[in-house]
Amino acid sequence: MQEVLQYIFSGITSGAIYAVIAVGFSMLYNSTELINFAHGEFVMLGALSFVTLSGPFQLPLLPAFILSVAGVAVIGMLFERLAIRTVRTPNPIVLIIITVGASIFLKGVGMLIWGKDAHTMPPFSGHPPLDIAGAKLLAQSLWIVAILFITVAGLHLFYKKTLTGKAMEACAISQKAAWLTGIPSKFMVLLAFGLSTGMGAVAGVIISPITMSSYDMGTMLGLKGFCAAMLGGLGSLWGSVIGGLLLGILEALGVGLVSSGLKDATAFLLLLFILYVRPSGIIGSVEVERF
Amino acid sequence: MSDRRDSRTGSRPLLELEAVSKSFGGVHAVRGVSFQLTPESITGLIGPNGAGKTTLFNLITGLFPANSGRMIYEGETTHKVCIHELVRRGISRTFQNVELFESMSVLENILVGQHSRTRCGMWGSIFRFPWVLREEQQARRNALALLEFVGLEDYAAQKSSDLPFGWQRLLELARALAARPKLLLLDEPAAGLNIVETTQLGELIKKIREQGVTILLVEHDMSLTMTVSDKIIVLDQGVKIAEGPPREVQRDEAVVKAYLGTTG
Amino acid sequence: MDNRSNWHRIAYAALIVIVVLTGMLVSNAYHLQLLTFIGINTLLALGLNMLMGYAGQISLGHAAFYGIGAYTTAILTVHYAISPWLALPAAILIAMAIAYIVGVPTLKLSGYYLGMGTLGFGMIVHILFREWSGVTGGASGFIGIPPLELGPVSFSSGRNYFYLVWAIVLLSLIICRRIIDSRLGRGLRSIHDGEKAARAVGVNTGKLKLQVFVLSAAFSALAGFLYAHLVYFISPGTFDFITSIRIVTMVVIGGMASIWGALLGASLLTLLPEWLHSFSEFEMVVYGLILMSVMIFLPQGLTRGLMDIYERSKRQPDR
Numbered sequence: 001m002q003e004v005l006q007y008i009f010s011g012i013t014s015g016a017i018y019a020v021i022a023v024g025f026s027m028l029y030n031s032t033e034l035i036n037f038a039h040g041e042f043v044m045l046g047a048l049s050f051v052t053l054s055g056p057f058q059l060p061l062l063p064a065f066i067l068s069v070a071g072v073a074v075i076g077m078l079f080e081r082l083a084i085r086t087v088r089t090p091n092p093i094v095l096i097i098i099t100v101g102a103s104i105f106l107k108g109v110g111m112l113i114w115g116k117d118a119h120t121m122p123p124f125s126g127h128p129p130l131d132i133a134g135a136k137l138l139a140q141s142l143w144i145v146a147i148l149f150i151t152v153a154g155l156h157l158f159y160k161k162t163l164t165g166k167a168m169e170a171c172a173i174s175q176k177a178a179w180l181t182g183i184p185s186k187f188m189v190l191l192a193f194g195l196s197t198g199m200g201a202v203a204g205v206i207i208s209p210i211t212m213s214s215y216d217m218g219t220m221l222g223l224k225g226f227c228a229a230m231l232g233g234l235g236s237l238w239g240s241v242i243g244g245l246l247l248g249i250l251e252a253l254g255v256g257l258v259s260s261g262l263k264d265a266t267a268f269l270l271l272l273f274i275l276y277v278r279p280s281g282i283i284g285s286v287e288v289e290r291f
Numbered sequence: 292m293s294d295r296r297d298s299r300t301g302s303r304p305l306l307e308l309e310a311v312s313k314s315f316g317g318v319h320a321v322r323g324v325s326f327q328l329t330p331e332s333i334t335g336l337i338g339p340n341g342a343g344k345t346t347l348f349n350l351i352t353g354l355f356p357a358n359s360g361r362m363i364y365e366g367e368t369t370h371k372v373c374i375h376e377l378v379r380r381g382i383s384r385t386f387q388n389v390e391l392f393e394s395m396s397v398l399e400n401i402l403v404g405q406h407s408r409t410r411c412g413m414w415g416s417i418f419r420f421p422w423v424l425r426e427e428q429q430a431r432r433n434a435l436a437l438l439e440f441v442g443l444e445d446y447a448a449q450k451s452s453d454l455p456f457g458w459q460r461l462l463e464l465a466r467a468l469a470a471r472p473k474l475l476l477l478d479e480p481a482a483g484l485n486i487v488e489t490t491q492l493g494e495l496i497k498k499i500r501e502q503g504v505t506i507l508l509v510e511h512d513m514s515l516t517m518t519v520s521d522k523i524i525v526l527d528q529g530v531k532i533a534e535g536p537p538r539e540v541q542r543d544e545a546v547v548k549a550y551l552g553t554t555g
Numbered sequence: 556m557d558n559r560s561n562w563h564r565i566a567y568a569a570l571i572v573i574v575v576l577t578g579m580l581v582s583n584a585y586h587l588q589l590l591t592f593i594g595i596n597t598l599l600a601l602g603l604n605m606l607m608g609y610a611g612q613i614s615l616g617h618a619a620f621y622g623i624g625a626y627t628t629a630i631l632t633v634h635y636a637i638s639p640w641l642a643l644p645a646a647i648l649i650a651m652a653i654a655y656i657v658g659v660p661t662l663k664l665s666g667y668y669l670g671m672g673t674l675g676f677g678m679i680v681h682i683l684f685r686e687w688s689g690v691t692g693g694a695s696g697f698i699g700i701p702p703l704e705l706g707p708v709s710f711s712s713g714r715n716y717f718y719l720v721w722a723i724v725l726l727s728l729i730i731c732r733r734i735i736d737s738r739l740g741r742g743l744r745s746i747h748d749g750e751k752a753a754r755a756v757g758v759n760t761g762k763l764k765l766q767v768f769v770l771s772a773a774f775s776a777l778a779g780f781l782y783a784h785l786v787y788f789i790s791p792g793t794f795d796f797i798t799s800i801r802i803v804t805m806v807v808i809g810g811m812a813s814i815w816g817a818l819l820g821a822s823l824l825t826l827l828p829e830w831l832h833s834f835s836e837f838e839m840v841v842y843g844l845i846l847m848s849v850m851i852f853l854p855q856g857l858t859r860g861l862m863d864i865y866e867r868s869k870r871q872p873d874r
């Protein structure tokens with residue numbers, strides 16, 4: 001029992017990270033119907049720039065956090081402006097290859113800047129782990145879950161309460177209609193890229209104290225974040241959160257109770273299952289036929 | 292089944308719809324529509340935009356299933372029958388917005404149209420058995436004959452998307468004929484054609500019928516519909532509001548109202 | 556029509572001449588192996604091109620079939636001491652059977668969902684290679700795969716293997732060409748142009764997609780077989796997500812819906828890393844940039860893109 005609780009704790013920790021990544025996928029998909037295969041690389045950029053800013057540059061945590069997220073968001077917007085918007089035939093295959101190209105490019109850039117070594121980062125706070133029914137809960141896990149909920153609640157408010165957020169939702173429903181009503185849809189797409197890659201960076205920042213960060217960490221994280229987004233229903237904010245947590249917990253339980261070989265397979269088995277059985281995700285309502 | 296006879300000609304209807312309905316979410320596109328198509332007849336299906344004509348075509352050709360009702364084709368239900376099977380049994384169509392295979396040549400479009408009438412598969416194509424070559428040659432001859440029928444024989448090698456719009460409609464008609472249909476559904480075949488082309492199309496439609504094909508024609512051009520059709524069916528908001536010979540239907544009050552109420 | 560098949564005949568002849576001359580002139584073992592790799596990659600690209608270029612269905616998991624081909628022959632020849640020539644049909648049939656089973660539910664998806672479904676399948680197979688160590692040798696790989704021999708002819712020499720692979724490539728090009736030019740190929744292309752219309756003219760799109768998926772799996776497994784007996788050692792890393800992406804890239808860069816595009820794409824993508832070695836540190840950056848720029852500026856791929864540019868320049872004087 002105590003063991004299971006321990007697995008669930010660690011599952012929630014990694015699940016929260018998948019959730020943040022999934023939210024990034026979903027936000028982008030919502031406004032642009034695009035899936036960014038380079039999303040994981042933005043997570044990597046967030047993690048490594050945060051490590052550098054707070055390590056060698058000695059910035060306090062909060063400014064380092066904000067700077068790295070903002071910096072990555074700017075790179076994300078540049079990517080949209082320079083690559084995505086210039087595409088003449090935006091069909092899925094072309095866009096997939098472009099974002100894959102971007103992921104290789106960014107990985108290369110990461111390697112040039114940070115080398116091939118893994119970088120570590122101390123936890124956000126020095127609190128000792130909590131003891132709950134014999135299972136240990138790291139302070140960093142609490143930080144991660146708290147940041148997940150704060151950012152997602154913030155995004156929720158942004159979409160529901162601000163004019164810009166509502167305009168983005170309108171773009172999501174129909175770019176053409178949004179354009180007709182005077183919403184600058186190009187700007188909205190740019191903003192969506194900024195927000196989405198910014199969320200990727202947030203994931204990178206919060207993961208950096210619990211794993212080693214290196215230039216090639218992004219691919220697997222990106223794929224799993226995508227699986228989480230599919231699980232919850234691509235395009236749904238809270239669905240992505242649930243999908244991420246669910247994936248994290250199932251993965252941890254799979255590793256703990258069945259076999260460690262299952263770790264990476266869990267996400268993809270779930271992905272296939274959801275695609276075959278209920279492509280709209282467990283709570284989503286996306287029509288698959290349309291795409 | 293065989294006792295369903297048309298009162299006038301005494302033959303079994305080729306297609307029979309019984310209370311067919313289809314809705315999309317809240318939109319009732321087709322509501323309880325019933326009618327019969329006599330073999331070798333031309334039936335005009337008219338109605339204002341959004342009346343459900345195209346939806347009815349999609350139902351008959353099996354693109355999606357009806358929510359309720361029955362469709363009997365040649366005495367057998369078409370419920371849950373795959374589209375390609377319906378094509379093989381003789382139901383062919385054209386689209387309201389021309390849907391040609393744009394990367395292919397004019398000739399190849401018609402060859403694809405013969406898909407259900409030919410049978411060369413993976414092994415046949417790799418080993419090119421003598422029967423495969425014969426089949427291919429026959430298919431090409433058929434295709435050229437069809438192109439000649441619609442007057443496009445000189446453009447066989449052109450890319451289909453390079454044809455002017457009116458000719459694309461003719462090509463789509465020829466492609467539908469390539470499947471050797473018994474029932475041909477034409478969805479606004481004259482839309483975008485000029486007067487001369489429309490008249491020629493009317494002649495073609497009559498010729499096709501003479502070859503024993505039953506035709507269901509959706510067309511806004513009343514001069515065409517009224518001259519070629521033996522019978523007119525009028526739909527409005529998914530409901531059949533009138534059915535009868537062209538002259539009677541033109542006088543029908545409900546029809547006049549439906550058309551005056553909208554744009555006509 | 557005849558014009559086009561003449562053109563292809565000339566191209567086949569040219570390819571034969573080039574292959575024979577290259578085989579005679581190149582003696583450096585490393586170069587011969589590189590050229591052999593181009594052949595193997597051409598088989599991969601050719602198979603995927605049938606699926607992607609002609610039927611318009613993406614697969615981001617084709618490395619799985621490549622791996623299934625390689626591991627099947629490795630396991631059969633090493634663990635069970637079966638002749639490679641018997642392992643070859645086994646490898647192909649197993650890959651085809653798996654493609655069939657996976658294809659039935661997966662090919663119902665489209666667009667990004669199909670991409671993700673195939674990606675998930677590829678990842679699972681890759682993880683299986685890595686974790687099922689009792690059979691596959693696990694992460695450290697599988698050693699001791701025997702060289703190919705046919706009676707007195709040994710293919711352990713680089714030159715013989717080079718000829719073998721390219722003979723198979725040539726045969727495969729002809730097979731694909733024949734399929735594309737047939738009723739079946741026209742059916743495939745009609746799916747690519749418009750699935751709704753294809754169904755309406757009587758093409759059984761579901762069956763055709765499945766057939767071509769299985770066919771492309773067969774080509775990939777054949778490539779995997781040839782790879783395993785070329786290098787005698789295989790490990791899961793060769794059959795990962797990146798490899799799947801690389802195959803897609805070969806198809807797209809070379810030009811979709813063109814068998815010669817597959818050859819061009821495979822050649823470029825095999826040689827590119829060699830050239831990029833001189834960039835050493837910058838290799839990934841340059842590779843990524845090339846991928847993006849080709850897709851942005853020549854989304855039809857090099858073959859089609861260059862042909863379009865040529866035709867436009869030819870047409871100019873008329874206007």
Ligand SMILES: Nc1ncnc2c1ncn2[C@@H]1O[C@H](COP(=O)(O)OP(=O)(O)O)[C@@H](O)[C@H]1O
Pocket residue numbers: 315318319320338339340341342343344345346347
């Ligand atoms: N695939 C579909 N999804 C949702 N609504 C549809 C679909 N097809 C048709 N409709 C709706 O059904 C109604 C009838 O449309 P349609 O059959 O195209 O009319 P017509 O061809 O007579 O102009 C319209 O209100 C249309 O919006």
Ligand SMILES: [Mg+2]
Pocket residue numbers: 344345346387
């Ligand atoms: Mg219509």
